[in-house]
Amino acid sequence: MTPHLDPAAAEEIDRDLARLTRRDGRLALALGETMERFARLAGPAKLGYSSRKAYTTQVVGQPARWVGDMCALARRLQELPLTRAALAAGTIGRSMAALLAGHATPETELALLLEAKRTTVARMKERLANAAKQAAEADDSCDDEEQPRSTIETTVPLDHVWAYEGIKLLMASAFGVRGDEAAEYLLAEAAIALSMLDPELDVPVAPPRHPNAKGHHEQREMDAACRKAAEEAAEPGLDLSREEDGGDSDDDGPLTPIDELSDDVYVLHQKLKALGMTFGRRDLELGQLADTFWAARGWKVLGYATETQYCRERLGLSKSSVRKRIELARDIDQLPAVTQALEGGRIGFEAATMIARHAHTSRGFGKAELAREWVERARARTVVHLREELDVAKTRRRLELEDASLAPPDEAAVQEFQELRAMALKGEMFVPSKQPLADGFQLFVTGAELKRRLAEGRTDTKAGAIGCQPPPAPPRLPSSHGDGPQPMRRVRLNLPDDLARWYRRLNRDWQVLSSEHDNLGTTFLEFLCMAMATSWRHIVEAARDVKWADIYARDGYRCVSPVCTRSDVTLHHLRFRSRGGGHEASNTASLCSCCHLELVHDRAAIRAEPPAETIRWLLGKVPQLEVLGRELKQAA
């Protein structure tokens, strides 16, 4: 049952939404331009960040790709002053500005702007595409039809869950492949393995393509409706100088002309931080308003044909960006701690989204309390570390490690996770299957092996690969890891539809094959892991011989800077060799080439004091961020 919204109420919310998003254009421009200036002055490097993206994640708290798009837009608009002014004044939305930026020149700008005022983004896009005989790729934000997703559930022995988690750790850490991409890799390897095992089977080696959802006819109908709605909604005149209507410029004042932006990276840094907070609050307000409006299909009430059309034409935003904000608003609705932290600018959009999603996986009571604990944790962590710790909690839960809860993990749990990751990275789960299946074809990997080695590491009194702290005692492995019957566990895979279809198809082929062979592994999920491990084993084994491989595996083949996620690691001596530092594990750390060579050695923008187990980080030539171990001490 759709909640009712009468036209007057719909119009009121619509006005608020439009007001919010009009300001959004100006704020986005300010963000893009400030970030451009900051980057041109090497701001990220001076403050100890290996990239603009790393800086954005930590300081601005908005999706890095989106901020990147805003920078690109700001760059283009430097040559198009009228379009810039129109966006700043809220006369055109971001979708239209992005479209014009891709096509206009200083000569054609005014004519296009006048036209833009009378038409819709969809129609303008079509016209420009025809005129220029080229697709309007620049308007990325308009093509936001995401593929639908499906959830696949499969019930497997707990050991196979271990194998699957181990393979995922390996793929993510050693090869930087995760999420949908990882699923695609797994399925591709399984398809190849299946066709090698039985060339007679007609195995699809690529995902079946998603049929084009939007037919030509439907598109035409939509455009017609679009024109109509735009004619009704269009505001008269093109006033480039128009400032805020309603005079609610509470926090940001007029847009600073770009050539008057400061040359001091620390000043720009403060401005970017403030913009990040403003956006966080804006995201929340936008999401809450849009949620009410969406629930009642307010765009229909006001005569727009579709949701996409309303977002693009009226709000100037892509559907997906509005949807994300609605999701956030819904997710944090019953999580007051997250709402307050976001409103107060203590956490950003990204952190709020991560925490809310995590809290909801608990499914039961105590969500609000769980969220509160994570908000508390978020305040003492960089975004990179927060994401990692959420991952630790989730992985531990899936592996049923003892004491596993969804709450923030303690030091020992993080360490245990890192140890497990190091084992997966070193290929310690690779054990050949008992007999080869076909000539030269053997499958590797068992989750049981990974479990056994983790237990061994725990009972062993030696300090593990991880460093100096003794392993936690007593061993916290689930008691079920013997030879007895395996407990069965449900695994959920959420995949884009084309991958889900591929999964089901390969699963069927595998069922056929496994009825003929009795050693393919016992579930399709394990077979996926085995196919992957079999094909990548040589790379992992070769990597073991690389100098410092143990240190890299300990650090997960990731730069250990608390704000960096790069994986092109090099060995860094925390106490420099020139000052007598040695090769011992506690004096060595994996840093990416940028953090290591440029930021530590060339610019002295990162200071990292030993020991490796609890590095004291000072980021910024004039330090702006201090982290001790994982503890965020201070952020200026």
Ligand SMILES: [Zn+2]
């Ligand atoms: Zn780095």
